Amino acid sequence: MLHYDFMQRAFCAGGIIALIASALGVYLMLRRQALMADMLSHVSLAGVAAGIYLHIDPTLTGFIAAVAGAVAVEYVRRAYKTYSEMSVAIIMVGGLSTAVILMSLARATNKSFTSYLFGSVVAVNRTELLLMGAVALVGGAFFYFMRRPLYQMTFDEETAKTNGLPVKWISLGFSVITGMIVAASIPIVGVLLVSSLIVLPAALAIRIAPSFAAALVISMGIGLAGVFSGLAASYQLSTPPGGTIAFVLLVLLIAGIGIRKATYKIRKLL
Amino acid sequence: MRMVSLRDVNFGYGDVPCLEQANVDIFFGEFVTISGQNGAAKTTMLKLMLGLLKPWSGTVELARRNAGGGKLAIGYVPQQIAAFNGAFPSTVTEFVRSGRHARGSWLRRLDQEDRRMTEDAIRQVGMWEFRHRKIGELSGGQKQKVCIARALAQEPDLLVLDEPTTGMDQESRLGFYRLLQAQVKDYGRTVVMVTHNLTEMAEYLDRCITLERKEDGGWKCCTTTSCSGHFAPVG
Incomplete structure (x- = not known):
């Protein structure tokens, strides 16, 4: 299958996104913002719909909408400090309702929406691959240079503030990077399942990792394994890549938790 | 003053x-x-x-x-840290060491002195034997001690x-x-x-x-x- 250009691009794009999205997932899970990826993907869908309706590149408009949504969520989160998850609900409703309205207005292009909703291996063109590479580079640099402040903020933002960290700006930067990664992941896994690529590897890594650094590495490994095997299965079975990758990641999560529990019980018996 | x-x-x-x-x-x-x-x-x-x-x-x-x-340098130990749940994948040493990062530049590489200060802080609060344990697995009192150790490691x-x-x-x-x-x-x-x-x-x-x-x-x-x-x- 790798002799096809589109499969080479899909594997390249999938590998890049798997690494960066699963690292992001660890921070999102620990900051209790796991739903943020889902929310931003719905906002991104509004951007895609706007792009199709206005005859502008939907990838670009989806990208801009996700980043704008990420900035908005930071401000709404601060307005609803006590109920921060409310910001997710508010912006998700805003994104999805806008997307539905624009999608109904752009009826003639329903077919292209399917690839944005569920992902497509043939949907990844050269421009998108370059965009993913750029996002991975920016995201990777952010996570590398900000790894210690982010670790500190993951525990407690107030303690981080007393340590002199510009928590507000780092948090905003983190949200923007999240929006960029979500938007870049959409061509491969689709809007509806983009959160699976971010949340599922991290969910398993957090359960089995002996340390924080190990959690990041394990999450990236699981993400990579899930995406590559999901893409291969998608090609062989002619199924949408988004659903197949999400399903493989779910199987890995269930198997991982099962093995961990079995190991724990065996150790107890010995 | x-x-x-x-x-x-x-x-x-x-x-x-x-x-x-x-x-x-x-x-x-x-x-x-x-x-x-x-x-x-x-x-x-x-x-x-x-x-x-x-x-x-x-x-x-x-x-x-x-x-x-x-x-x-300020060492702050809040009343409770919400993120300290059972699944948090960070060891006691990793967490206490993060106090050293708060001193000076966040990008600097930690040296022998930082390692010594981290170990001293863990010993001072009586958590040495738990240094490789995940903090999410500790009791409330032990978590509190780990937070204090982190603040001490900062030399506040x-x-x-x-x-x-x-x-x-x-x-x-x-x-x-x-x-x-x-x-x-x-x-x-x-x-x-x-x-x-x-x-x-x-x-x-x-x-x-x-x-x-x-x-x-x-x-x-x-x-x-x-x-x-x-x-x-x-x-």
Whole structure:
């Protein structure tokens, strides 16, 4: 299958996104913002719909909408400090309702929406691959240079503030990077399942990792394994890549938790 | 030399005032506690001192430089850290070591001295044998000790602790008071701590600040008391 250009691009794009999205997932899970990826993907869908309706590149408009949504969520989160998850609900409703309205207005292009909703291996063109590479580079640099402040903020933002960290700006930067990664992941896994690529590897890594650094590495490994095997299965079975990758990641999560529990019980018996 | 100074500070949540006309000075090298009944705005006062809350009116001044002219290092141990759930994948050593990152540049590579300070801090709070354990697996009292170790690893000029002995047994508490006293006497650090155990701590303190409700209404007043022998509020 790798002799096809589109499969080479899909594997390249999938590998890049798997690494960066699963690292992001660890921070999102620990900051209790796991739903943020889902929310931003719905906002991104509004951007895609706007792009199709206005005859502008939907990838670009989806990208801009996700980043704008990420900035908005930071401000709404601060307005609803006590109920921060409310910001997710508010912006998700805003994104999805806008997307539905624009999608109904752009009826003639329903077919292209399917690839944005569920992902497509043939949907990844050269421009998108370059965009993913750029996002991975920016995201990777952010996570590398900000790894210690982010670790500190993951525990407690107030303690981080007393340590002199510009928590507000780092948090905003983190949200923007999240929006960029979500938007870049959409061509491969689709809007509806983009959160699976971010949340599922991290969910398993957090359960089995002996340390924080190990959690990041394990999450990236699981993400990579899930995406590559999901893409291969998608090609062989002619199924949408988004659903197949999400399903493989779910199987890995269930198997991982099962093995961990079995190991724990065996150790107890010995 | 003043470490923290509150002048005519008023603060509340929503429209409800909880601290009115608070005037407090804390000086370099003091061991001071803040006490009062539940809801007396003790944590609020700490957060105002640290700049985590902005007063409605009045001024809060926190020293920017330590006695040596360097940047003031603050070690803050909050009442509870919400992220400390059972699944948090971080070891005790990893967490305490993060206190060293807070000193100087966040990008600098930690050296032998940082490793030694991390290990010392873990030993000081009696958590050495748990150093490789995930913090999410520890008990409430042990988690509290790990937070304290992180603050100590920072070598803070100002150590601020919000009810840090919650969940600790009596032996651990007494050992902890001695540890804090040593921070003040041996290293010249300033310690500000919220506590309900004033009687137990009396012999270790320089001063206590008592927050109490005034007889005529719903707001609190703030009185600073010398800790030489008794803790009855004055003024």
